[in-house]
Amino acid sequence: MAALALSDEILMAVEKPARYIGNEVNMVIKDPDSVSVRFCMCFPDVYEIGMSHLGIQILYDLINKREDAYCERVYSPWPDLDRIMREQGIPLFSLETQTPVREFDFLGITLQYEMCYTNVLQVLELSGIPIWSGERSLEDPIVIGGGPCSYNPEPIAAFFDVFYIGEGETRYAELFEVYQKAKKEGLSREELLFHISQIPGMYVPSLYVASYLPDGRLASFTPVREGVPERIRKEIVIDFDKVPYPEKPLVPHIHVTQDRVTLEIMRGCIRGCRFCQAGMIYRPTRQKNVNMMKEYARKMLSGTGHEEITLSSLSSSDYGCLKELITFMMDELGKEHINISLPSLRIDAFSLDVMSRVQDVRKSSLTFAPEAGTQRMRDVINKGLTEEIILNGAMQAFRGGWNKVKFYFMLGLPTETLEDAEGIPKLCETVASAYYTIPKEERAGKVAITASASFFVPKPFTPFQWAPMLEPEIYRERARHVKDTFRKQLHGKSMKFNYHETDVSALEGVFARGDRRLSAVIYDAYKSGCMFDAWTEYFDNGKWLAAFEKNGLSMSFYTTRERSTDELLPWDFIDIGVTKRFLAAEWERAKQAVVTPNCREACSGCGAAIFGGGVCFERRPSEKNGGDGK
Amino acid sequence: MKVRIKYQKAGSFKLIGHLDTMRYYQKAVRRAGLDIAYSQGFSPHQLMTFAAPLALGVTSEGEYFDAEFHSLPCREEFLRRINAQMVEGMEVKDIVLLGEHAKNSMSIVAASDYLITLKDRGIPGLEDRREKLLAAAGTLLEKDTIEVMKKTKHKEGVENIRDGIYKLYRQEQMIYMLLATGSAYNLKPELVVEALCGEAGCAYDVHDYQVHRLETYMRNEEGSLVSLLESGTRLP
Numbered sequence: 001m002a003a004l005a006l007s008d009e010i011l012m013a014v015e016k017p018a019r020y021i022g023n024e025v026n027m028v029i030k031d032p033d034s035v036s037v038r039f040c041m042c043f044p045d046v047y048e049i050g051m052s053h054l055g056i057q058i059l060y061d062l063i064n065k066r067e068d069a070y071c072e073r074v075y076s077p078w079p080d081l082d083r084i085m086r087e088q089g090i091p092l093f094s095l096e097t098q099t100p101v102r103e104f105d106f107l108g109i110t111l112q113y114e115m116c117y118t119n120v121l122q123v124l125e126l127s128g129i130p131i132w133s134g135e136r137s138l139e140d141p142i143v144i145g146g147g148p149c150s151y152n153p154e155p156i157a158a159f160f161d162v163f164y165i166g167e168g169e170t171r172y173a174e175l176f177e178v179y180q181k182a183k184k185e186g187l188s189r190e191e192l193l194f195h196i197s198q199i200p201g202m203y204v205p206s207l208y209v210a211s212y213l214p215d216g217r218l219a220s221f222t223p224v225r226e227g228v229p230e231r232i233r234k235e236i237v238i239d240f241d242k243v244p245y246p247e248k249p250l251v252p253h254i255h256v257t258q259d260r261v262t263l264e265i266m267r268g269c270i271r272g273c274r275f276c277q278a279g280m281i282y283r284p285t286r287q288k289n290v291n292m293m294k295e296y297a298r299k300m301l302s303g304t305g306h307e308e309i310t311l312s313s314l315s316s317s318d319y320g321c322l323k324e325l326i327t328f329m330m331d332e333l334g335k336e337h338i339n340i341s342l343p344s345l346r347i348d349a350f351s352l353d354v355m356s357r358v359q360d361v362r363k364s365s366l367t368f369a370p371e372a373g374t375q376r377m378r379d380v381i382n383k384g385l386t387e388e389i390i391l392n393g394a395m396q397a398f399r400g401g402w403n404k405v406k407f408y409f410m411l412g413l414p415t416e417t418l419e420d421a422e423g424i425p426k427l428c429e430t431v432a433s434a435y436y437t438i439p440k441e442e443r444a445g446k447v448a449i450t451a452s453a454s455f456f457v458p459k460p461f462t463p464f465q466w467a468p469m470l471e472p473e474i475y476r477e478r479a480r481h482v483k484d485t486f487r488k489q490l491h492g493k494s495m496k497f498n499y500h501e502t503d504v505s506a507l508e509g510v511f512a513r514g515d516r517r518l519s520a521v522i523y524d525a526y527k528s529g530c531m532f533d534a535w536t537e538y539f540d541n542g543k544w545l546a547a548f549e550k551n552g553l554s555m556s557f558y559t560t561r562e563r564s565t566d567e568l569l570p571w572d573f574i575d576i577g578v579t580k581r582f583l584a585a586e587w588e589r590a591k592q593a594v595v596t597p598n599c600r601e602a603c604s605g606c607g608a609a610i611f612g613g614g615v616c617f618e619r620r621p622s623e624k625n626g627g628d629g630k
Numbered sequence: 631m632k633v634r635i636k637y638q639k640a641g642s643f644k645l646i647g648h649l650d651t652m653r654y655y656q657k658a659v660r661r662a663g664l665d666i667a668y669s670q671g672f673s674p675h676q677l678m679t680f681a682a683p684l685a686l687g688v689t690s691e692g693e694y695f696d697a698e699f700h701s702l703p704c705r706e707e708f709l710r711r712i713n714a715q716m717v718e719g720m721e722v723k724d725i726v727l728l729g730e731h732a733k734n735s736m737s738i739v740a741a742s743d744y745l746i747t748l749k750d751r752g753i754p755g756l757e758d759r760r761e762k763l764l765a766a767a768g769t770l771l772e773k774d775t776i777e778v779m780k781k782t783k784h785k786e787g788v789e790n791i792r793d794g795i796y797k798l799y800r801q802e803q804m805i806y807m808l809l810a811t812g813s814a815y816n817l818k819p820e821l822v823v824e825a826l827c828g829e830a831g832c833a834y835d836v837h838d839y840q841v842h843r844l845e846t847y848m849r850n851e852e853g854s855l856v857s858l859l860e861s862g863t864r865l866p
Binding site for chain 1: 641642643645646650653654656657658660661663668672673674686687716717718719749751826836837842
């Protein structure tokens with residue numbers, strides 16, 4: 001076994017030393033000298049969060065299936081170890097072979113949320129890799145980003161050599177081939193990056209230049225060299241039967257956020273909620289074969305020893321074979337003492353029956369995500385849930401013995417009025433009073449409703465990408481008003497209302513739709529001590545405000561400004577299949593509160609059919625042939 | 631069928647705590663496809679009890695847990711299957727069959743023995759300190775009382791640990807000690823090392839020592855200390 005990079009003294013002094021020693025069950029062991037590509041995969045947050053991430057498990061498995069490559073892992077050292085490493089000059093290392101990260105050929109960083117950006121800088125700096133990509137040499141790894149945030153990579157463009165736009169299963173083989181060839185031929189880093197830019201899905205930010213109008217808007221965004229593609233189309237998997245899924249995912253020794261087998265049953269979502277980025281960037285919806293899912297469930301359980309299994313997708317209720325799969329899980333896996341942890345399902349007779357069989361009804365709660373309080377507002381966001389559906393579902397559940405309900409809402413949605421905001425407590429009150437229409441002897445005590453609201457953040461590649469975000473102060477006032485309104489309801493005492501903090505959301509809003517100039521802000525914030533911004537105890541808004549001021553940039557330019565649909569957006573060079581024209585039409589329909597049918601009801605011609613698969617080509621009952629995807 | 635299982639916990643596993651070690655074995659037993667029994671109730675769990683928790687940082691070749699199975703393969707096959715699921719540092723050494731009414735290992739633990747090594751952390755004067763400590767290991771037990779400061783959650787005070795030390799001597803360049811362990815009286819090896827430092831006149835730093843547990847013992851009918859495996863019979 002590789003000698004540990006940290007001494008016993010350090011490991012015994014830090015919280016949870018198991019974060020840094022690797023040696024987990026199913027960890028891949030290879031001789032690093034036997035491979036020509038060493039890849040270090042990073043989740044820029046603490047181990048327990050990173051180890052719960054499915055994407056890394058998929059890529060770890062995929063890359064390690066190659067004989068010529070070895071994929072290892074690294075996570076952000078927690079601030080206690082971060083301090084020691086800086087004091088003692090210990091370079092950041094991989095878990096598997098405890099090798100300094102700088103010695104790798106690639107450092108792959110998954111970008112799951114904007115608030116991890118300073119942690120990216122921490123990882124680079126602790127590794128001894130220059131933070132600015134332009135300062136790196138052949139001695140440094142190629143730093144490659146991926147994940148949802150790479151759909152607008154511009155705020156962190158200066159820190160990355162490459163972004164992989166789209167799903168990771170498709171292009172690593174080509175990337176490695178190009179790299180191996182370049183290494184053999186002794187190409188310069190610059191030439192290597194140019195060659196990488198020729199692979200579909202690869203965005204090399206240094207090969208593009210942005211210019212700005214006097215008012216700060218983007219004026220142009222163009223390649224600096226001939227042959228560099230003007231637009232990058234996202235990569236997606238069309239045939240899931242042909243890509244591997246990990247049969248033996250890593251099993252950490254310490255308790256992590258998701259300590260179970262996660263079966264991904266579907267990618268993409270047919271619903272088209274207008275606030276939801278995942279719903280657009282993962283189009284078209286693709287379902288995995290149910291028999292393959294059953295087989296994977298068994299293999300993954302016996303390969304990990306986990307005692308719990310769950311399903312992953314954006315909207316599991318839309319999975320065509322959900323009943324079959326869940327019935328299989330309960331009947332077959334239940335016998336082997338496997339707990340079934342259900343994803344959030346549409347509340348109906350089937351899901352209630354399943355829930356009552358897999359969990360203690362008295363302890364569990366129902367979850368609804370109406371996202372908005374009034375029907376008008378729900379039409380604006382294209383959330384199909386109606387009050388009637390919610391009430392029916394809740395009543396069925398109440399009769400089945402449930403008395404706890406959770407609601408998720410957003411505040412600050414486009415066109416939202418005070419009436420829409422007040423609709424949140426009103427909807428909850430309607431559900432609470434419906435509970436008491438059930439005869440006393442048939443109910444399970446008092447009803448308990450928990451509603452929580454988050455601050456809406458407009459995201460790229462959604463119909464709301466042009467929408468203004470609310471001023472934080474107005475959001476705060478509105479949230480307080482909603483809380484007051486909750487108290488005034490008849491069943492106010494049975495209802496709890498929580499709302500999310502504003503400062504983090506505002507910053508998230510900046511980075512979600514930001515441009516290249518923000519790299520300097522992120523750098524300065526990091527240098528002034530910002531790290532682990534996703535953790536309330538470490539988030540320091542004051543430092544961020546100072547970094548914006550220092551760089552002469554205003555947050556409101558990025559957040560509260562309404563963009564016109566002909567504005568050049570920083571992420572326009574990325575082609576997700578879904579067209580800007582479709583998104584603009586959806587933005588118009590939103591303003592008129594017109595609902596758009598989901599992909600199975602009718603094709604709206606979003607553009608995702610260009611990938612030639614998924615729901616766009618599913619047979620609809622009303623048609624003889626598949627959808628034409630127009 | 632009740633069994634007692636002996637295992638080794640070495641290498642980086644010394645940094646994995648007791649609860650995580652238990653979870654590790656629960657998952658390993660599942661991966662090995664062994665026919666373990668579960669408790670009744672709404673959330674059934676595997677019938678598994680661990681003997682004496684090991685402090686973080688300590689390695690061991692004498693750890694135990696008891697478990698109940700519906701059926702068992704032969705001894706060789708059991709060891710082969712469970713060890714095929716181990717990662718570096720963990721290894722199952724032995725399994726014995728317990729009687730229907732055997733007391734669980736946790737309740738019968740009476741003692742364990744340890745080897746203490748002075749680590750070379752590059753601090754000058756290592757040889758000198760080692761000699762002093764090894765000498766102290768030969769003389770400490772001549773005293774009637776051995777007092778150390780003992781801190782618990784609730785109180786802090788001087789404690790006489792003499793009665794908890796059954797054996798203490800030099801073994802080549804290491805120190806051997808046999809100490810009281812279990813629910814009746816539990817003496818941590820670190821406290822004895824601290825007392826040795828006091829005797830030898832050198833400062834105590836927990837990071838200077840590697841503690842390694844050799845074996846966990848119970849008392850047999852005659853009252854002498856024997857391995858926890860002694861309560862069982864060999865699996866065919």
